[in-house]
Amino acid sequence: MLFDVDRIVELLPEMTQAFGETIYMIGIALLVALIIGLPLGIILFVTDKGLFLENKPIKSVLGFVVNVIRSIPFIILMVAITPFTKLIVGNSIGPTAASVALSVAAIPFFARIVETSLREIDKGVIEAAIAVGATPWMIIKDVLLPEAKSSIIQGITLTVISLVAYSAMAGFVGGGGIGDLAIRFGYYRYDNTIMILTVVILLLLVQIFQWIGDKAAKAVDKS
Amino acid sequence: MIQIENLTKVYQTKDRDVIGVDNVSLTINEGEIFGIVGYSGAGKSSLLRCINLLERPTKGRILVDGLDLMSLNANNLRKARLKIGMIFQHFHLISQKTVAENIIFALRAASTPAKEIDQRVEELLDMVDLADKKDVFPAQLSGGQKQRVGIARALANEPSVLLCDEATSALDPNTTSSILKLLKKINRELNITIVLITHEMNVVKEICDRMAIMQDGKVVESGNVYDIFSAPKNDLTKTFIKDVVNIDVPEEMLQKCTGQIVKITFRGDIAGESVISDMIQTFDVKGNFLHGLIEYIQERPLGMFVMEMKGDKTEIDKAIDYMSSQQVDVEVIRDVI
Numbered sequence: 001m002l003f004d005v006d007r008i009v010e011l012l013p014e015m016t017q018a019f020g021e022t023i024y025m026i027g028i029a030l031l032v033a034l035i036i037g038l039p040l041g042i043i044l045f046v047t048d049k050g051l052f053l054e055n056k057p058i059k060s061v062l063g064f065v066v067n068v069i070r071s072i073p074f075i076i077l078m079v080a081i082t083p084f085t086k087l088i089v090g091n092s093i094g095p096t097a098a099s100v101a102l103s104v105a106a107i108p109f110f111a112r113i114v115e116t117s118l119r120e121i122d123k124g125v126i127e128a129a130i131a132v133g134a135t136p137w138m139i140i141k142d143v144l145l146p147e148a149k150s151s152i153i154q155g156i157t158l159t160v161i162s163l164v165a166y167s168a169m170a171g172f173v174g175g176g177g178i179g180d181l182a183i184r185f186g187y188y189r190y191d192n193t194i195m196i197l198t199v200v201i202l203l204l205l206v207q208i209f210q211w212i213g214d215k216a217a218k219a220v221d222k223s
Numbered sequence: 224m225i226q227i228e229n230l231t232k233v234y235q236t237k238d239r240d241v242i243g244v245d246n247v248s249l250t251i252n253e254g255e256i257f258g259i260v261g262y263s264g265a266g267k268s269s270l271l272r273c274i275n276l277l278e279r280p281t282k283g284r285i286l287v288d289g290l291d292l293m294s295l296n297a298n299n300l301r302k303a304r305l306k307i308g309m310i311f312q313h314f315h316l317i318s319q320k321t322v323a324e325n326i327i328f329a330l331r332a333a334s335t336p337a338k339e340i341d342q343r344v345e346e347l348l349d350m351v352d353l354a355d356k357k358d359v360f361p362a363q364l365s366g367g368q369k370q371r372v373g374i375a376r377a378l379a380n381e382p383s384v385l386l387c388d389e390a391t392s393a394l395d396p397n398t399t400s401s402i403l404k405l406l407k408k409i410n411r412e413l414n415i416t417i418v419l420i421t422h423e424m425n426v427v428k429e430i431c432d433r434m435a436i437m438q439d440g441k442v443v444e445s446g447n448v449y450d451i452f453s454a455p456k457n458d459l460t461k462t463f464i465k466d467v468v469n470i471d472v473p474e475e476m477l478q479k480c481t482g483q484i485v486k487i488t489f490r491g492d493i494a495g496e497s498v499i500s501d502m503i504q505t506f507d508v509k510g511n512f513l514h515g516l517i518e519y520i521q522e523r524p525l526g527m528f529v530m531e532m533k534g535d536k537t538e539i540d541k542a543i544d545y546m547s548s549q550q551v552d553v554e555v556i557r558d559v560i
Contacts (some may be wrong), residue, residue, distance in 0.1 A: 128315035129384075131275055132376065133305035134332040142328050146319035222360040223318035 007193045014181065019201065021095040022177035026163045029102035033110040034161055038152075040066070041114025042140055052126070052135055057203065064107040074105050074166050078173055096176030102166055105157055113155035114138065117148040150221040157213025161206050168202060178202060225251040225274060225384060225416065230283035232269050232440075243269035244280070245440035251433075253383075256410050256417040258427040258448070260463055267420040270437070271386055274418065275307045276300060288383055305333045308377030308415075312389035316361040321498035322348070322372050323357045329379035347375040351405065367398035374405065378413070385409065387419035391426055398464040403429050424467045428452065428520055436460045449520050453490050454552070470514045470527050477513075482533035483559045484513070485543065488552035489526035498549045499530075506542040508534035529556070 008015070023052060044062055047055040072080065074145045080100040085100040129139045145152075169178025178198050186195030244266045251257045261267040273279040276292050277517060285292045290303055318323050321346050330340050347353045351371035361369055370390060370477040375384055385405070391399040407430045410417050421427065427434050427448060435445035436459055444457040452468065455461045465471070470486070477484065487499075503510050515528035532539050536559060543553050 122313075122315065124313055124315040125317060127375075128309070128311060128376075129278060129317075130307040131277060131304060131307070132329045132332050133301050133303075133380065134328065135301065138328070138332060142320070142331075143317055146317060149319060153456060221319075222320070223362045 002194045007191070008197060011185070011194065014198070015201075018176065018181040022164070022167050022179075025095045025099040025102055025167045026160060027179055028096075028099035029106045029167075030156070031164050032103035033106035034156070037107040037110035037159075038114055039119070040111035042118065042144065044056060044111060044115040045104045045118040045144070046136070046140065052130055052139060053142075066111055069108045070112070071105065072102075075169050075172065077101060077105055078170060078175075081110045091172040093176075095170075098167065098173075098177070100172035102163055102170065105166060106163060110155065110164060113158060114148075114152055117145055117151035117155055120151055121147045130148040137195070150217045153217040153220060154213060157210060160209045160213070164202060164205050166172075166208070224253045224286075225418065226284070226286040227251075227270070227274070227287070228284040229309070230270065230273055230280050230285065232266075232273055232278060235283040242266075242440050244273065246283075247437075247442050248438070249418060249435060249442065249445065251418055253416055254414050255432040256259070256407070256419070256430050258431035258434040259437060260420065260422065260427055261420075261421040262422060265437040266440035267385050267437045268388060269330065269440075271388055271420045274307060274384075274386055275304055277309075295475045301332075305380045306382045307384045307386065307402045308380075308382040309386040309388065310370065310373040310377050310390045312392050314361070314366075314373045314393075315374055316369060318361050321360055322353065322364070322375075323370055325361070326379055328375050329376045333380040335380075343379065347379060350378070350409075351375045357533055365398070366394050367402060369399075370394065370402055371405070372385075374402075374409070378409065378415070381413075381527060383416060385415050387417060389421060390419060392421065392423070399423075399426070400429070406430060424463050424504065428467050428518070432521065436463060437457060441485075441503060447527065449491075449523055451506070452518070452520050453488060453525050467518060468518050468525070469529060470516060470529055472513045472529050477557065479513075480531045480533040481559070482509075482511070483536075483539050483555065484529065484531050484557040485527045486554045486556050487526075487530060487546065488529075488550075488554075489524070490550070490552070491525075498546055498551055499528075502542050506534070507538045508532050508542050 040062065044059065045057040046049065046053040069077070081101055081104055085092050085097050088100050089096050091097055121144065126139060126143060129143045167177050168179030168182065171177055171181070171183045174180070180200055182195060182198040185191040186198060227247060227249045230247045232239045232246055234243050238478070246271060259267045259270060269278060273280045274287070280293070287303065287307060290298060293302055295303060320328065326344050326347055327340055329331065330343055335343060345354070348357060351374050353368060353371050353375070355369060356364065361372065364372065391402050394402060403426060406417060409415055419426065431444060431448045434448050434451060435442045436457060437443065438459050444451065444455070444460045451460060452464055455464050499510065511531040513529045513531055517524050517526040532542065546553050
């Protein structure tokens with residue numbers, strides 16, 4: 001039988017736990033991405049040529065680091081930074097350990113998205129703020145962030161959805177979560193019920209995040 | 224007062240240097256409205272943007288109220304900019320902030336005490352006639368209203384200078400006229416020096432005291448607006464002025480005329496009609512108007528007429544001499560056929 005309802009009931013506790021782990025990993029990584037990736041994206045933008053805090057060395061170094069991390073496939077990154085993960089959380093398996101790798105991947109990803117969002121702002125508005133005599137901090141706080149708000153929210157949606165995919169990959173190396181469930185039951189034990197169910201859960205997760213993100217982005221936009 | 228001394232701005236592109244502004248020196252007096260006219264690419268926008276160092280000149284000096292802007296560090300330049308307001312063709316308001324918040328942004332840049340902010344916002348919105356749009360977002364405003372917000376924002380910190388970068392070029396004629404009236408009011412009531420760039424001579428005619436015409440990065444002619452309109456010297460200036468005061472007679476019409484054709488310019492206080500009627504009565508010539516108009520520039524009339532004069536050649540010459548002696552400009556466009 002392809003789809004067994006009893007099996008679902010039987011594995012419900014495990015499913016719930018896996019789901020919780022996935023949300024936990026994504027939550028931590030998203031939080032870290034917001035705290036570090038957002039300022040990083042702002043720095044990447046404002047230090048660019050012709051902008052009000054133009055600084056070539058900073059822009060080049062940060063740009064390079066971001067590109068290096070982004071060019072490593074997540075599954076390799078996860079294994080490669082194991083020593084770092086151990087240093088931070090003490091072990092290298094489980095959802096907490098996986099969230100370290102997810103955070104490391106999410107920071108440059110989100111930073112680039114923020115940078116791109118800021119780039120979409122009409123340069124004239126920034127120029128007008130400079131002409132008015134605003135400080136760099138005021139321009140960031142009152143011009144850049146409000147003007148890019150809607151676009152950044154869409155970027156957060158994109159980051160979350162990428163994190164859903166990455167978190168499933170984390171299952172491969174003992175990271176826990178829905179991906180782990182899919183590997184253990186669906187892949188190693190040919191348990192189609194679990195396989196299909198995990199796919200459905202992931203699909204629903206992505207749909208829900210996208211829907212929330214779109215609504216939020218639209219709600220904040222005044223233009 | 225703004226002093227622009229030997230200002231040159233060179234733009235470096237990949238394969239060559241482009242000269243935006245070429246060794247321009249201008250003095251803009253306190254309290255006047257100064258217009259800079261030119262086609263796109265003439266360098267007028269670069270020149271204007273150098274005045275508040277939105278663009279840094281390659282060479283030269285900019286002094287605003289005696290302060291050498293290029294010698295200032297970033298923070299002092301920022302403070303100097305508080306006293307130099309600027310408005311833009313496309314307004315450049317913060318779209319995610321309300322009208323009041325856009326103005327508050329400017330007030331905060333000058334660290335205005337919180338308790339004064341509300342009152343200043345009210346005053347500024349009253350001045351630009353937008354008191355009822357306080358909590359509206361820019362997207363809900365018309366072009367003219369957006370520019371009024373731009374003006375309120377530019378005036379928030381009581382600047383001594385207002386720079387207008389094609390401020391009316393995106394507006395329809397009616398709105399343009401109301402914005403120009405507002406600018407004039409600001410100039411007269413607050414004694415703010417206004418520098419505006421435009422490609423529309425009507426704007427200059429309407430509100431400017433003095434003007435400069437730019438071409439290829441250079442100022443080709445500058446002076447009092449009335450003087451330039453009544454006696455333009457440069458060819459480009461003449462072309463621009465034709466936009467506003469055009470008295471070209473159609474070629475077909477000219478061909479039908481056999482007499483001498485003259486262009487007569489009356490300036491200011493001269494009672495034009497009387498000079499012409501005296502001339503007709505005194506000399507044995509017949510006059511026939513082909514074209515004519517009277518424009519009011521800075522509230523002074525400027526009359527221009529094209530007339531066909533028939534009669535004896537010596538009488539015509541005497542008549543012309545008579546008019547010239549009466550402070551009337553007479554230019555012979557075509558001799559008797």
